[in-house]
Amino acid sequence: MTFPTIIVRGLMRRPVRTGLTLFGISIGIAAVVALVGVSRGFETSWNVGMRTRHIDIVVSTLGSGITPKPFDASVRDRVAAVPGVTDTCALFVDFTSVEDSPMLIVSAREWGGFSWNHLKIVSGRMPNDATEPAVVLGRTAAETLKKKVGDPIQIDIRELKVVGIVDGGALVENGSVMLSLDLMQEITGNEGRINIIDVRVKPGSSEEEIQRVCEAINRVVPEAKAMSAGEHIASSEAYRFVQAMSWSTSLLAVIMGVLGVMNTMLMTVFERKQEICILLAIGWRRRRIMLMILGESALLGLLGGMVGVLIGVLGVKAIHGLPGIRGLLDPDLSPRLFVTSVTISIGVGVLSGLYPAWRSSRLTPSLALQG
Amino acid sequence: MNAAASNAATPQTCLFEAVGLQKEFDDGRVQALRGVDLRISEGEFVSIIGPSGCGKTTLLQMLGALDHPSSGELKYRGKSMLHGLDAATYRAREIGFIFQAFHLLPTFTAVENVQLPMLETTTKASERRERAASLLKSVGLEHRTDHFPAKLSGGERQRVAIARSLANQPSVLLADEPTGNLDSENAVMILELLIRIHREQKMTLILVTHDLSIARQASRMIEMKDGRVINDLRGALRP
Ligand SMILES: Nc1ncnc2c1ncn2[C@@H]1O[C@H](COP(=O)(O)OP(=O)(O)OP(=O)(O)O)[C@@H](O)[C@H]1O
Ligand SMILES: [Mg+2]
Numbered sequence: 001m002t003f004p005t006i007i008v009r010g011l012m013r014r015p016v017r018t019g020l021t022l023f024g025i026s027i028g029i030a031a032v033v034a035l036v037g038v039s040r041g042f043e044t045s046w047n048v049g050m051r052t053r054h055i056d057i058v059v060s061t062l063g064s065g066i067t068p069k070p071f072d073a074s075v076r077d078r079v080a081a082v083p084g085v086t087d088t089c090a091l092f093v094d095f096t097s098v099e100d101s102p103m104l105i106v107s108a109r110e111w112g113g114f115s116w117n118h119l120k121i122v123s124g125r126m127p128n129d130a131t132e133p134a135v136v137l138g139r140t141a142a143e144t145l146k147k148k149v150g151d152p153i154q155i156d157i158r159e160l161k162v163v164g165i166v167d168g169g170a171l172v173e174n175g176s177v178m179l180s181l182d183l184m185q186e187i188t189g190n191e192g193r194i195n196i197i198d199v200r201v202k203p204g205s206s207e208e209e210i211q212r213v214c215e216a217i218n219r220v221v222p223e224a225k226a227m228s229a230g231e232h233i234a235s236s237e238a239y240r241f242v243q244a245m246s247w248s249t250s251l252l253a254v255i256m257g258v259l260g261v262m263n264t265m266l267m268t269v270f271e272r273k274q275e276i277c278i279l280l281a282i283g284w285r286r287r288r289i290m291l292m293i294l295g296e297s298a299l300l301g302l303l304g305g306m307v308g309v310l311i312g313v314l315g316v317k318a319i320h321g322l323p324g325i326r327g328l329l330d331p332d333l334s335p336r337l338f339v340t341s342v343t344i345s346i347g348v349g350v351l352s353g354l355y356p357a358w359r360s361s362r363l364t365p366s367l368a369l370q371g
Numbered sequence: 372m373n374a375a376a377s378n379a380a381t382p383q384t385c386l387f388e389a390v391g392l393q394k395e396f397d398d399g400r401v402q403a404l405r406g407v408d409l410r411i412s413e414g415e416f417v418s419i420i421g422p423s424g425c426g427k428t429t430l431l432q433m434l435g436a437l438d439h440p441s442s443g444e445l446k447y448r449g450k451s452m453l454h455g456l457d458a459a460t461y462r463a464r465e466i467g468f469i470f471q472a473f474h475l476l477p478t479f480t481a482v483e484n485v486q487l488p489m490l491e492t493t494t495k496a497s498e499r500r501e502r503a504a505s506l507l508k509s510v511g512l513e514h515r516t517d518h519f520p521a522k523l524s525g526g527e528r529q530r531v532a533i534a535r536s537l538a539n540q541p542s543v544l545l546a547d548e549p550t551g552n553l554d555s556e557n558a559v560m561i562l563e564l565l566i567r568i569h570r571e572q573k574m575t576l577i578l579v580t581h582d583l584s585i586a587r588q589a590s591r592m593i594e595m596k597d598g599r600v601i602n603d604l605r606g607a608l609r610p
Binding site: 001002003005006009010012013274275278279280281282283284285286288364365366 | 432435437438459460462463464466468474476478479482483486487488490491492496499500535536538539
């Protein structure tokens with residue numbers, strides 16, 4: 001018999017309670033895995049979207065809300081004139097509900113701008129010109145909306161026609177409804193206004209060079225802010241909100257886990273008072289008693305973490321399969337997240353075991369002799 | 372040759388020396404020991420007898436370093452137990468405890484219970500298991516090694532507890548009414564086992580009991596009353 005056996009035996013003496021505690025922590029850890037995985041996945045797929053479109057800099061007011069505030073289209077000319085900028089494309093992007101689908105990206109792009117270039121036609125065709133009342137749908141958007149080429153689609157108050165379904169090579173693109181900027185401005189009454197400018201710089205520019213161009217743009221464009229594509233999503237208020245939500249929910253879940261494990265471990269210490277006294281009476285050091293209690297709670301954490309990762313992954317997979325969500329989520333379920341989550345869980349176990357362990361070490365062995 | 376003669380013939384190492392030992396509980400409202408003076412030599416078999424509440428268990432707790440005296444001096448092999456010894460090491464290596472209620476741990480088998488004290492002293496698991504098995508054999512329980520305490524009879528449980536008390540080859544066995552929860556047949560068996568261990572291993576045995584006939588088996592009988600030693604008889608105690 002070894003010390004680990006003793007720790008395992010301690011947990012096995014009350015299998016139901018151990019099971020329930022385990023379940024409690026694992027739900028918390030599952031929440032961490034799901035929320036952090038989803039928000040990180042959002043970031044990754046956004047960045048992949050930027051890269052496939054070869055966008056180096058985004059000029060927008062994304063910092064201020066869920067969808068960026070519109071500004072005057074003339075800003076584009078000022079941006080284009082900044083040294084180092086090689087190409088620009090003006091957009092009007094809205095994150096909104098379309099027909100039955102609660103949240104879709106409606107991305108209106110300057111006709112002839114480079115943001116159209118990488119789209120590959122899966123079926124149908126591109127719009128004929130800037131004013132044709134037509135849209136193309138990304139593949140997942142088409143699935144979500146259950147539309148095929150030729151179907152009507154309602155954008156804002158206008159009925160347009162789906163003329164093509166495209167593959168944009170990235171999740172964000174495939175989940176979008178794309179149309180010409182002129183058309184969108186006309187439909188929404190935003191003539192002469194845009195809210196995003198995609199910017200390209202010289203190919204092969206370093207991150208520092210890109211930063212310098214951003215600064216140059218920011219000097220001439222007070223209405224909006226230029227950020228390198230990578231920074232852009234991380235600084236968006238919407239994204240930051242989602243991230244804060246996911247971390248605070250996770251924190252809450254972790255605190256619940258700590259309380260659950262602490263409660264269980266305190267119960268076990270009280271219940272085993274006499275046994276602990278006997279162990280002290282037969283020569284166990286207080287340190288070993290503490291290690292036993294800490295070991296039990298750490299093991300609870302480890303097991304809870306592993307079960308939690310499993311539940312989290314299954315949960316995310318299940319959510320991902322829901323029709324309305326497919327186009328928006330590409331969760332980042334990386335081994336690193338699993339390791340982090342299990343580590344957090346073990347930490348929860350150790351943390352919650354500290355007080356019970358301290359309590360157990362304060363028992364006096366003479367109690368063993370009475371009764 | 373009786374026990375008294377052997378005590379007189381060979382000068383023995385003094386194991387315990389208590390001077391004015393007092394123990395109070397509840398801020399002095401209970402005085403369990405009211406000044407005990409006592410010397411116990413190595414290899415002695417001492418029984419402690421007295422009415423309920425006279426302080427027998429309390430005295431045993433002091434000797435086993437389970438609790439501190441309120442005042443007075445207690446020495447083990449000439450060293451102050453309060454200042455000169457590490458209590459946990461002392462309990463693990465020098466003392467074997469045997470309780471009236473057996474106090475086996477219910478989630479461990481017989482052979483595992485015997486191994487519990489060894490975790491503080493023996494590093495190799497295989498060695499622990501081997502020694503525990505041989506200790507169980509020496510108390511006649513080789514066929515019960517993997518039984519949990521709940522599946523053992525009272526006498527068997529106490530034999531496991533005795534094997535456990537011997538786990539680290541202690542110098543002293545402290546037994547607090549070891550036969551108190553047993554029928555007379557098992558009580559005799561346990562007593563004989565303890566006496567055999569005392570004889571064969573020259574182990575000091577201090578045994579608390581209510582039962583005069585058991586107390587008389589010892590070579591020395593200490594009688595207590597109201598927290599004091601009122602009689603200390605040596606020699607032929609058996610009627
Ligand atoms: N932890 C304690 N707190 C308060 N009083 C105690 C405590 N332990 C013992 N006592 C009291 O000290 C006195 C001596 O108790 P002790 O257990 O030593 O008696 P005993 O001789 O072993 O009795 P018994 O034969 O019934 O086991 C008793 O009056 C008991 O109530
Ligand atoms: Mg007693």
